Amino acid sequence: MIAVELQNLAKRYGRKQVLKDVSLTVESGDFMVVFGLPASGKSVLVRLLTGLEAPDQGRVILRGADVSKLSAGERNIGYVPQSFALYPHFTVRQNISYPLDLARVPKAEIEPEVQRVAGLLGIQDLLDRKPDQLSGGQKQRVAIARGLIKRTDIYVLDDPLVGLDFKLRERLIDDLKRTQELLKVTFIYTTSDAVESLMLASKIAVLDAGEIVECGAPEALYANPQRVQTMHHVAFPQANLTPGMLRQQSGELLVETPLACMKFDGERPEKPFGDVQVGVRPEHIRIGAPPADGWLTHQAKVLLREDLGGEEIVYLDVNGVVLTTVLRSDDQTQQHVEIDQVVRISIPPQQMVVFQEGRRIGVCKVSE
Amino acid sequence: MQPTRARTAVYYLILWLVAIFFFLPVFWILMASFKTPNDILAVPPKFIFQPTLSNILDMLSRPNTVPYFINSLYLSITSVSLAIVVSFLAAYALSRYKFRATNFLMFLILSTRMVPAAAFVVPIFQMFNAFQWRNQFGVLMLYTMFSIPFSLWILKGFIDGVSTRYDETGFVNGASRLHVMFRVVLPQVRPGLIAAFIFNLIFVWNEFLLNFILGGPGTQMIPYALAVGLVSAGGNIDWAFVASLSTGYVLLPTVMIFLFQKYLLVGMTFGTVRGEV
Numbered sequence: 090m091i092a093v094e095l096q097n098l099a100k101r102y103g104r105k106q107v108l109k110d111v112s113l114t115v116e117s118g119d120f121m122v123v124f125g126l127p128a129s130g131k132s133v134l135v136r137l138l139t140g141l142e143a144p145d146q147g148r149v150i151l152r153g154a155d156v157s158k159l160s161a162g163e164r165n166i167g168y169v170p171q172s173f174a175l176y177p178h179f180t181v182r183q184n185i186s187y188p189l190d191l192a193r194v195p196k197a198e199i200e201p202e203v204q205r206v207a208g209l210l211g212i213q214d215l216l217d218r219k220p221d222q223l224s225g226g227q228k229q230r231v232a233i234a235r236g237l238i239k240r241t242d243i244y245v246l247d248d249p250l251v252g253l254d255f256k257l258r259e260r261l262i263d264d265l266k267r268t269q270e271l272l273k274v275t276f277i278y279t280t281s282d283a284v285e286s287l288m289l290a291s292k293i294a295v296l297d298a299g300e301i302v303e304c305g306a307p308e309a310l311y312a313n314p315q316r317v318q319t320m321h322h323v324a325f326p327q328a329n330l331t332p333g334m335l336r337q338q339s340g341e342l343l344v345e346t347p348l349a350c351m352k353f354d355g356e357r358p359e360k361p362f363g364d365v366q367v368g369v370r371p372e373h374i375r376i377g378a379p380p381a382d383g384w385l386t387h388q389a390k391v392l393l394r395e396d397l398g399g400e401e402i403v404y405l406d407v408n409g410v411v412l413t414t415v416l417r418s419d420d421q422t423q424q425h426v427e428i429d430q431v432v433r434i435s436i437p438p439q440q441m442v443v444f445q446e447g448r449r450i451g452v453c454k455v456s457e
Numbered sequence: 458m459q460p461t462r463a464r465t466a467v468y469y470l471i472l473w474l475v476a477i478f479f480f481l482p483v484f485w486i487l488m489a490s491f492k493t494p495n496d497i498l499a500v501p502p503k504f505i506f507q508p509t510l511s512n513i514l515d516m517l518s519r520p521n522t523v524p525y526f527i528n529s530l531y532l533s534i535t536s537v538s539l540a541i542v543v544s545f546l547a548a549y550a551l552s553r554y555k556f557r558a559t560n561f562l563m564f565l566i567l568s569t570r571m572v573p574a575a576a577f578v579v580p581i582f583q584m585f586n587a588f589q590w591r592n593q594f595g596v597l598m599l600y601t602m603f604s605i606p607f608s609l610w611i612l613k614g615f616i617d618g619v620s621t622r623y624d625e626t627g628f629v630n631g632a633s634r635l636h637v638m639f640r641v642v643l644p645q646v647r648p649g650l651i652a653a654f655i656f657n658l659i660f661v662w663n664e665f666l667l668n669f670i671l672g673g674p675g676t677q678m679i680p681y682a683l684a685v686g687l688v689s690a691g692g693n694i695d696w697a698f699v700a701s702l703s704t705g706y707v708l709l710p711t712v713m714i715f716l717f718q719k720y721l722l723v724g725m726t727f728g729t730v731r732g733e734v
Binding site: 164187191192 | 622625626627628630631632633636641644
């Protein structure tokens with residue numbers, strides 16, 4: 090069953106077209122993450138969906154019914170706003186029960202519900218405190234509990250983990266995922282964080298400059314991105330992008346990059362020449378000799394190492410282009426590097442994805 | 458350079474001297490209210506005397522004094538309360554609905570308080586005379602109007618500081634606009650309400666000119682009584698009466714300022730500096 094359907098939504102503020110023709114279908118029970126960089130239009134999308142604002146164009150369909158003309162309160166959506174918005178004059182208990190109080194649920198039914206969601210998020214012992222006595226992570230849990238207590242099947246979470254520290258985010262990600270699976274409800278979750286998107290989503294929609302450029306399961310998006318924004322941003326660390334040039338030589342298409350000139354592998358594009366972008370994920374750049382034939386190899390200088398504990402991000406200068414790679418500390422097959430060291434790197438060409446005007450047109454293959 | 462003990466002592470001495478100098482008139486009037494008429498005008502001034510309550514008892518027993526106090530209290534508390542209600546509603550609207558000319562409108566409203574009362578007292582008098590508003594209702598409305606600009610500025614500053622996410626969380630959960638205004642926003646701007654109330658209460662309490670020109674029986678406040686008390690004796694001023702009335706008069710603002718100092722700063726900065734409130 091389809092829980093949420095957005096049809097051709099558009100919204101402009103003054104001269105700025107914030108959303109252009111956004112369509113999105115969310116199946117019941119999906120954990121849909123709307124991924125977008127800051128200012129890509131995520132919050133506006135949430136506002137149109139929840140009914141806080143009316144779109145200039147398009148329709149919002151919830152549970153099969155057109156709700157475009159209904160007010161926010163009539164759409165029956167559970168809502169976790171950005172940056173908590175916990176009422177400072179209420180206790181945690183009053184904050185959590187707020188949606189039920191507004192819905193005039195009998196008092197006797199409210200307390201068990203509060204206990205249930207508080208238990209779900211592990212905040213039972215905070216119920217009598219005021220929000221200013223809570224830590225950031227506790228506040229966020231309370232805000233999520235307040236969103237979840239609502240008796241509905243569609244929940245909208247607007248970048249709920251933004252600004253929280255790394256460890257806390259990881260724990261809340263687990264909690265959220267578990268909660269959604271337990272309740273078997275539909276979540277629509279916006280974020281600008283790639284890790285959150287990949288860990289939480291059953292489906293990711295990539296919002297870029299007011300348009301949904303790609304939508305699909307996280308594994309599929311990661312393995313086979315069709316848009317350069319998806320490949321570049323929906324990953325941690327971000328995928329490397331190098332400028333390139335597509336040209337023809339004796340009937341063959343070549344991709345010229347600062348790293349090497351390679352053959353193009355893919356269907357012949359409509360425009361078989363001009364600027365392209367070549368994306369390669371850090372984990373596909375190997376330090377050391379190629380393990381097999383047909384790999385691209387190059388000299389590189391180590392610029393910087395960022396130790397993340399279990400792994401290390403290494404910044405390399407390759408012919409003036411900065412590439413990053415990840416080394417797992419327990420991977421004995423990879424060479425250990427020092428800053429300023431000159432190393433040899435190898436990349437499998439089929440992992441070098443060629444984008445023209447932002448769209449994937451093919452990959453590279455090694456020239457014999 | 459670290460201030461030495463001696464240097465610090467000199468600083469404090471200067472500060473105390475300046476403070477005492479400016480406090481002297483107030484001190485004189487406070488003392489006078491407990492002195493006999495002869496002691497009041499004694500030269501050199503008497504610092505050690507037998508205090509008496511007879512001035513204050515005499516002041517309270519005169520036929521019109523208590524009504525002056527009642528008028529002052531009634532007019533200032535009622536008008537400021539009304540002004541706060543109007544200002545809260547207006548401040549919410551101006552804060553949440555982004556009208557095109559909001560800033561200009563805010564400036565216009567405040568500008569009415571920038572004009573000195575002496576400049577507009579004549580047209581106001583003629584208008585109130587023509588409409589026959591020179592009664593308690595008219596003066597009450599005038600003071601309400603008089604109290605709105607500062608209250609509006611203070612409250613708009615406070616409401617601007619309450620994130621609209623609070624409002625929106627309410628709306629998504631089915632709250633009405635009124636619920637959001639009074640149950641969500643109002644409790645969060647309580648310090649602003651107190652600041653606006655105290656600040657304007659002192660303004661109205663101190664107001665003299667408009668009260669003197671427009672007022673009649675039933676609207677005359679203590680400043681009027683003080684002025685009349687000063688002049689009516691025809692050069693022979695009844696200092697004991699003036700002093701005891703003044704003492705009673707400064708009591709309310711003094712207590713208010715003492716209790717709500719931190720809110721006064723908020724008032725004077727239109728809510729932009731919130732400090733600890």
